[in-house]
Amino acid sequence: MARDTLDQSLRLMPTFTASLSMRAFVCELLNQSDAAHDSVRRLRALAPAWTLEQGQRSMALFFRDHPAMPSVLAALKKAWDETPLEPHTA
Secondary structure (H helix, E strand, C coil), rough: HHHHHHHHHHHHHCCCHHHHHHHHHHHCCCCCCHHHHHHHHHHHHHCCCHHHHHHHHHHHHHCCCCCCCCHHHHHHHHHHHHHHCCCCCC
């Protein structure tokens, strides 16, 4: 259900980086690594300056005082770390 909602959000607004970062950790938590990596690749292409630290700060604020926060942050880090960097082409 969460992934479906995020996919709907991205259909309506494909450049919404918050939905892409949330989709990355949701897919990772659902053991859908390919979809998590797709989200990270899309996020990196859309906002090359975006960093894992920025995403973790945002999620830490969003999930403040929520017991799922450590899992969310770990899943986002795992998706980010396991997604290969795309080679730059000129």
